[in-house]
Amino acid sequence: MNTSATFSDTDAAPPRSLHLLPVAVNTPAHSGVGDLLSYASSAPLPPGTLVRVPLGAREVLGIVWDAPETPQSLPAGVQPRAIAGVLQGIAPLAPAWRRLVAFAARYYQRALGEVALAALPPQLRDLDPEQLQRRLRRTQAPVPAAGTIKPIAHSAEQSTAIAQIDVHPGPFLLFGSTGSGKTEVYLHCVARALAADPQAQALILVPEINLTPQLEARVRARFAPLYGDAALVGMHSGMTPAQRLKSWLAAHTGAARIVLGTRMAVFASLPHLALIVVDEEHDASYKQQEGARYNARDLALWRGREQGAKVILGSATPSLESWHASRPPSEDDPQGGRYQRLYMPSRIGAGALPRVRILDMGQQPRHSVFAPPLLAAITERVQRGEQCLVLLNRRGFAPVLHCHACGWKSDCPHCSAHQVFHKLDRTLRCHHCGAASRVPRACPSCGNPDIVPIGRGTEQLEEQLARLLRNVVVEPAGRAARVARIDADTTRAKGALEEQLAQVHAGEVDVLVGTQMIAKGHDFRRITLVAAVQPDGALFSSDFRAPERLFALLMQAAGRAGRDAQYTAASEQPAEMWIQTWHPEHPVYATLRRHDWPAFAGQQLAERREAGMPPFAHQALVRADARSQEVAQAFLSAAADAARAAGLPGLDLVHLFPPVPLAVQRVAGVERAQMLLESPSRAALQAFLAAWQGVLHAERPQHKGLVRWLVDVDPQAI
Template sequence: MAPPLHTSALSCPSTPPDGALHLLPVAVSTPAHSSVGEPLSYASSTPLPPGTLVRVPLGAREVLGVVWDAPEHAAPLPPGVQPRAIAGVLEGVAPLAPAWRRLVAFAARYYQRSVGEVALAALPPQLRDLGPQQLARRLRRAPPPVHSPGATENVALSAEQASAVAEIHTQPGPFLLFGSTGSGKTEVYLQCVAQALAADPQAQALVMVPEINLTPQLESRVLARFAPLYGDAAVVSMHSGMTPAQRLKSWLAAHTGAARIVLGTRMAVFASLPRLAVIVVDEEHDASYKQQEGARYHARDLAVWRAREQGARVILGSATPSLESWHASRPPSAGDPRGGRYQRLYMPSRIGAGQLPRVCVVDMGQQPRGAVFSPPLLAAITERVQRGEQCLVLLNRRGFAPVLHCHACSWKSDCPHCSAHQVFHKIDRTLRCHHCGFASRVPRACPACGNLDIAPIGRGTEQLEEQLAALLRNVIVEPAGRAARVGRIDADTTRAKGALEEQLAQVHAGEVDVLVGTQMVAKGHDFRRITLVAAVQPDGALFSSDFRAPERLFALLMQAAGRAGRDALYVAAQGQDAQMWIQTWHPEHPVYAALRRHDWPAFAAQQLAERAEAGMPPFAYQALVRADARTQEAAQGFLTAAAEAARAAQLPGLEQVFLFPPVPLTIQRVAGVERAQMLLESPSRAALQHFLSAWQALLHAERARHKGLVRWLVDVDPQAI
């Protein structure tokens, strides 16, 4: 949804005459695609400070709202308009701080959404449903704030870690902590958090990770460090995998100051933290920090803005930083005396004198035809498993096979609702669309011609697990004297609550010898006995139409390589270096050449040079306008008409914004809805923002004229094109 129109008509005077009702602006989540988005005016018998949580009528419903700041130049309500009264105040919850409201207002403005939508999405859902008595009971159960100065745990730091901690303590930042996998970045984060909490008895810290499955491991480590000093209740988590009651409890603890440390995924960037002192964004390059539904904000970028606005330190950490952050942290040079606005900190060495794994690239053009595992890789896996070591096999595609195919009539297992194939899952004999969720049983024969010989094409993690188990069935693990065991971790095996933790515990306990997994096990996990990692089919990303694909592939493979050889003493005892194997049909590709040397700076320099020449981010700024409609013609027609209207109106900033023609998305139909998009690009961020803001009224007007349109949205700084 877009920002609102006619904002002056929705504001109100902040100082009504004596004896009159007080007119208060209240941010509410208005219906999608309505032109009403700014705070609405409601009547109150008493003045309420901005940030107060209230319940207000909206249409036939009663909804949660936030009393907002009155604009400087407020217009009175139109004659004859009677404002509706506020239904009630959420007593016992302190008003949301001005810094939080400024964060929400900035996010709404920059990402072209309404203030109410962003504000209400940032609050725990249960606040919308609890009555006054239920909320009062929750507040009584909330633990009181713990203000214990305590002493931090004495952990011996490497010279690189100590230098990074000292720089962060004495310099303002923002900081980009560029540390190789296994270099001890997490310990640097904990040291900086400890210093901030010890310096101020009310200080709070926010530590963010890109995915839910990384929070339990981090939470246990943070609790072990800080619970003895501040109590268990001082550390809380925030992510979408929690129950509504858990999310509310964590939010209240952070809002009241009882929680000193908040751990979370991208949604945690909006946590109410009145005394925020430090923000950590781990694996800052990860695309998961970009929200892909509703307000499409980037949590990393908001974290940097929030830290600057609240006077907090912000640390972005990664072994493969995003090219945007890498460019922003460039050191001064003769041609660029100012350099970037971030401060880059280096930690190239692994803890304990460990070495990064040796990269072995296998040319599949020289291997037996049809081989899934090349003979050299299979021999290396077998040798490691026999010695009791663990291996990780990476394939970023779940299921057994991407598609079923009939060789007689060329039928494929297409999804009836999407322009995509249904994926074959052999375990439960189903065909599943990974885009809309539609599932069906595997047919006994070809639905088109009756041929009984329908076969899977391509491979997924299920198939790799099955084939590896067959290939290793006669391998004996020493000194245990048992048969080798193959396990799998992907989105299918971790659906049940607690399943991921249970499977990771099995890996850590040595109950799995070869782990097959998707990208969810390739980053952040500290597997101490894995000494070999193999990527069996990584070439698909090399020739993607998305200009960010090589960067993402390099990051994924380097993160995966970092799972091998993390325990230097264990690797040394085995008498053989850790290894990263890559099977490819393009062994001389620059991605693999740089990966052999673990040389992110060289790869980044080459990619940045290409982007500078092509005028792509971070040297230009982009936005996508997407249209979903009943037909592809209607979707593209809306975008074309909106572009023509913008040119006819000569909107501000248009002279610096290039509008590309609308095109279908790669997966152009999902759940029966056709999708098209239009790319906007500009060398000026300000010009692009001015144009998008001015364009909103025309987009709303065009939507009214295109009856086949289902919805439209704006995606600022898109991460996938």
Template sequence: MPIHTAIVHVALHTPSHSGVGDLLSYASAQPLPPGTLVRVPLGKREVLGVVWDAAEATGELPEGAAMRPVAGVLEGVAPLALPWRRLVAFAARYYQRALGEVALAALPPQLRDLQPDQLARRLKRPAKALDQDGSENAIQTIALTAEQERARARISSESGPFLLFGSTGSGKTEVYLRCVQEALEADPTAQALVMVPEINLTPQLEERFTTRFAPRFGSQAVVSLHSGMTNPQRLKSWLAAHSGAARIVLGTRMAVFASLPGLKIIVVDEEHDPSYKQQEGARYSARDLAIWRGREQGAKVLLGSATPSLETWHASRPPTPEDPEGGRYVRLAMPSRIGAGALARVRRVDMNQQPRRAIFSAPLLAAISERVARGEQSMVLLNRRGYAPVLHCADCGWKSDCPHCSAHQVFHKTDRTLRCHHCGYTVRVPRACPTCGSPDIHSMGRGTEQLEEQLGDLLSEVLRPDRTPARIARIDADTTKAKGALEAQLAQVHAGEVDVLVGTQMIAKGHDFRRITLVAAVQPDGALFSSDFRAPERLFALLMQAAGRAGRDAAYMAAQGTQCEMWVQTFHPQHTVYEALRKHDYEAFAAQQLKEREEAAMPPFAYQALVRADARTQEVAQGFLTAATAAAHAAGLPGLDAVTLFPPVPLTIQRVANVERAQMLMESGSRTALQRFLAAWQPVLQATRSAPEHKGLVRWLVDVDPLVI
């Protein structure tokens, strides 16, 4: 038997809020450096862990105590570096999660399952040779505009972090490429991390980066990391990044935890997008962690957006006499489009003056018809998939409610189903009302399926220049389920095989459509009067991003002799959101919103956290939060005097999959006070859960800096 001479402290993914502790101790036959990946026993299982602290000599154990030995070491994988461990430790501490949970979630799923011998065999497989040695091939670049060059020069000479505030079509991606190129050429071991908000934006960005950098560094030097990849693909990309073989990592929010020992630059494209905030497990913000990681690792951080989040916009405010220090970010403006292309002209249609129940106004339909007849493309945006949000019985008032959620089942006409978009419960559409038997069942509201169908009818007589009928396509979560479906549909749009593209927000962000000259938002008003104080910000960003899909190719627009347009059908044409959109005036919109936020003491002028509770009944969920609040006051927890705790309330959709959900909001003018209180409250929450009256509690979690309240 081996003689165990050292104790190692290992981070494991233990059950959430189990009270086991962040680190467990194991005996090792030899000292293991921090960051080493090991297989260790946990209960009856054997799991992956990360050695966190330096090994220490085995001491005397308490009588009757035994220390279980490390089962194996994953040889061939270099220990995870200190900057990576510090990032994980900060994320766990700030977002109030267990250290091992964050650490193991940041590693590829397949790595957690491989035994040391299996990993050793995988690492022995011959790697594909790089297709270029990179020694003589120059990177082919394009000339920068004056605005792009000014931004690049400041990024090169200053430390940042930077906000690249560029209008849609201003060439932000080219600035990213040039800054990454400078970092890689300056240091042969340098690595770059480039993040995008959604998976569907990764392939086109990967193609662009590969085209630019493969001739110099080889195609294997550019890898992707996102949840749409298979587990073997993710492991391969992670190992390439961890070893330094991958010079550029492209990915979604999970990529912020990639092991990049040579990290020199981080790019966060469309930094305003809420997709950067994880909504399950450890609810971290990848954008905020990117800022923290860049500072800790000495890497430059570049945030890019045409519609920055108000938090980022406020953090990048320039110094003024009233605020001599200004923000902590450097704001770089690029207001002009490449090739002197014009921004879309915004036209508002007052739907109060249109026929009742009209989906498309006559002026908008005429404008789309004209574009089709000229061979141009149009895009119609409705952020609701399905045919209709609900079915309704005119006789008894029955609605297609989900039996497991406090939400409606959405009518999908394509496959004649009613589908809950929250729990996935699906049934066939009934032939008659399930309550009264009446056959008079109607759809209420509209989804992208209905828009596609209506346009097919309304444009049936409209012919393209080659005298063929108009071609309409739809892109949403329903049409892109199959592997490769999204790429195939986008390729059709780029090839000009689609005249009118209907879709959800999936089509509004980041895509470089060259022939779209008209964009229309048909039902955007729902967000104007939401209880969520961030709803106007999100709506404005979505519409500005959508407007940016039109007229991106200045040469094409000049050849067509037309002007790109953004049409907005609304019952509130004078609303401040639409007024600012008409002028493409993000700065005025942001100033107005920030003034309201400051008066109401809301982020970014205050800090928030939520505690959410899921239970079998709403009474148990709210009872747990009420009891935990009382316990916090009784204990006089540190920081409580600077934190406001609001009463618990049900979530907007309070029941999902037969689980009731409640939450309570906390606010503070001090981030430090809020963090100090949350850290002290964790054991109180755990103890409160153990009380008999909370037996029906399913789970609870803390959400720091929530985006949805």
């Protein structure tokens, strides 16, 4: 680990009484500055201490770090700058936390200070000592409540899974169908861990913010009677800076026994961590897409092993990496995988999984948005007072406006993508850079007033369904059918998502239209029919993970139907999942019809093994952003040539593919290119990437117009 020093202008040597300390600070990305900077302190400070230090003309937050293995000496005649202050009252960050951060920085090829400081609440950088002391006084250990909780009866499958988790070290992959009661297994294991040790802490990760309110309410109801309301805190990007600081302090001091959060919570300071739960472990949202591109699921596994905490991964559609890692021993593979696989195939309460119906759109009337059989099924369900969910993973009214006279399309002026037509506010918006403009009255190119939307988004589906169901009466209420939409556009305001979900749960919505944000994790008790309108796009994607993501999305969406066995039993028909497709014979739909994830996973893994793709190989992407595509690709090619010329370690086991433009190659006026690296050896790939960093730094000044470059280890999209 490199150690640099920040120096003052004076040439005098530091007094002997001063202590030279390595400090991690958030230095500019790709600045070439070492991982640690050296500062002077009048007193020794233990590693993990939070300090304020000067950096250039600014004063920034830093963390005193462990001394490097090779001690660094200052050049003769120079004096290090002094630490500006210590954040009093906050215990040093534990060695286990520092090891987690150091591993993440090393593995994902980012600066140590960048990862370490990003893991801390932003408000720690801004509070003066008096303000900080006031915050600390509010963070007190929770007072256990006097209440108790009723014993909960478990199904045979839940009891078996719990027994296995109790006696084995894990990690565990809890493979349970939607509605099988995985959450209850999580909560029981949390209860066991907290009861076994009065200081024990548990971390529960969910993939998206919109899944936290429902789960948080359930966790709070379960544990507040035992440990007090303050024993549970949340951690996600939707919280205010003050809320994030409060939660972080509660976890760091041990006042919080349970932390529930999104991927950022994997870095929470939990000195007494005993259990980690990763719900919906397959979800791509666990992969950070900006800055340090870490995968929270993978870091949770590393942290659990390193800290001696049990780790439970749960999903009805596990990632193929986790499925392969949990393979049972066999004659050909006596060792099996690293995880222990636990099965829970049955739904709680004898509820059946929904019947999957495939609609061949080639046999339906041309230009049908909803095939007549599907529309009839939705109408019947709504008339009986049942709820339906319609899934389309594209927001807006239409993907593009088009002029038939001259061929003009509503292209984004800054990106190689279309601006999406949003009818409600009459705007064209780019979903990549955010550029927005008013819808033109006529074609900007030829003046033709007849410009039309092409394609469909959730906004259009909502409008069309409202029109098609306008005369449908919901019995026994005797009111008109109601259609609502939940997507990123309707949930921007604070509290909007919770309010809309409450309306669905209360039965005030008959048909819910939305994107993937409503297709997973939500416990909709009244929904008996789910429909996927246009899922075919992912079948022929250039990304080899696209079929896996599509199968998982559709199976998760199907799992929203028929979750309440009593409610479904009262219906005249069993719960259903309808899929409108132009390719009804595709293998994805054939296995989905049987709810057969093991068969689908086996077929996909066989293809990947033959092609040498993850999890049988390891990948990294190096992306270059520049003012022109030529500069971006030239930088990547030159860096690859320099790596070969230098004979970098691991190169003999790493294949560097030629640079290519990204699918959306221009965003916000910046051209983007990428180079794929692949190796059968993770160690070889890591050794090469670490050695290549210096080459990339040295090559950058030679390419005028290069804006930035970044490394994405274990990419989730190619």
